[in-house]
Amino acid sequence: MSNRAIHIDDASGRPEDDARLLTPARGDERALPWVDELWTAVRAGDEFSAVDVVDEALDSGLGPETLLLDVIGAVQRKVGIEWAANRMSVADEHAATAINDRVIASLPTRRPTTPRGRVTVACVDQEWHALPARLVAETLRLRGWRVEYLGAQVPTAHLIGHLHRTGPDAVCLSSSLPTRLPHAHSAITAVQAVGTPVMVGGLAFGADGRYARLLGADAWAPDARAAADRLAAGPLLQPPPAHQAIDDLPHLADQEYTMVAKSSTRLVRDTFHRLEERLPVMRDHTDEQRERTAEDLAHIVHFLTAALYVDASEIFTDFLTWTAEVLAARGVPAQCLLPGLELLAEQLRDFPRARRLIDAGRNALATSLDPRHAGRTP
Incomplete structure (x- = not known):
């Protein structure tokens, strides 16, 4: 690594x-x-x-x-x-x-004389990228909406409590990282359960909003202007009746997401120790290098679990190829990612969906390193 x-x-x-x-x-x-x-x-x-x-x-x-x-x-x-x-x-x-x-x-702000309506803007739980949501909130204010901007990392229970007190016409939820999609799904279903429609946005939901639709959001917007335009066009659809996550994502019935997510800490720890055994050079690393390697492994496992949640290999493969580019810019060979993926595959041999995702990730990395490998499974 x-x-x-x-x-x-x-x-x-x-x-x-x-x-x-x-x-x-x-x-x-x-x-x-x-x-x-x-x-x-x-x-x-x-x-x-x-x-x-x-x-x-x-x-x-x-x-x-x-x-x-x-x-x-x-x-x-x-x-x-x-x-x-x-x-x-x-x-x-x-x-x-x-x-x-x-x-x-x-930026100067002014109170609208006749507000269009009331909107709550927030980031989903554990999403700390607040600026995209802030841009949405400020754009809506400029367009004449009364906006409650709640900022980053809003726990779903606290968001619901706020909605009970304020009764907005709609909620705009933002998330930049696909690893937050399970939290986004919980927030979407909880907000809809209190009768408030939800529009979502941010890179986590895919460039075309595919994960917004998958998770049952009432609307998706690619940017702040589109969000404001959609709200101005008329009320969002009424939320569906209360339902469970598995109703939207039947593949969760195999329990792979749940079991991998619960064992993520152990997976990172065991993979790190096996890397040390397989790559003796790691024994000469400084404490800081060892800590950073563990962080890299944790990110890989978190993106793997997110991909399992929505059953989408591109979440995992896009992260790995982006990571390879970031590492290359820092003078670190992207090949260092492959041993960790191999060890993860060994530990998850009884999880067919996880193994397929890892195979897709290894193939994507091999292709990015050498396009002649396209279509092959390492």
Whole structure:
């Protein structure tokens, strides 16, 4: 395994061309110079200059929504890409995200004279990527909605208690990491059980919203503008009657997800110890390297369990190939992932779905390392 941990944070995509990243989502070319200026301030860690850029952009006539989504949103996407490409440290990425959050807070707000309705915006339990949800909340406010923004990592029970007190017209749930999909599913079904429709968004639900539909959400939006447009179009569908997770996901009846999830700590521990036995070089690693290797293994197991939950191999394979790219940017050979996958497969030999997912992951890695291996199972 690698000697550098995979930091699963706002960097949630593959490195792309910078010009494409900085192109406004709806083609407002007026945003481009302000993106460059805000990026310069954010990269320098200069919060005051970042706020000045926002004020100047507004004074120049740039619309608040364009500023929010096509300037601040574009800069945040670039932050993630720069981290993945190893051009920003974890600390730098966190500092940049904090500045963007502060810049959003500096935007002027006004009370709508006739609110469209009331919406609660929250991240699902254990989802700490709050900025995408924040962009949705602020866009809805700009469009005239009364919004309760609950932020990151909202436990489902607390969310339901809040809904009982406030009675919103809809709930918008955000999740960036597929590993949170089981929590998202619990939140969706719990919110619907109290009679409130749910719209979801974020990278966790797939680029086309396939996991939103699979988990029974009433609506899905690919971005903040689409979320606001959908809510403006009329009420969401009424939630279905109360039901259990297995009603949406009958494959859970095989208990593989439950058993692998419950044994995840043991799987990581045993795989780590077997790696040490198989790869003597690991015995010379520092404590920090050993800790990071264990973290890498934990991420692999967590994405494997998420893939088991929704029965989707692409969740696991996409994570592994993205991880290989991140490691390569840090000078760590992606081949180091293969021994860990082999050892996991040995331990999960009695779990056919898990074995198929691991085989798919190994094949995806082999293909990314050498396209001539496409279609083969390592």
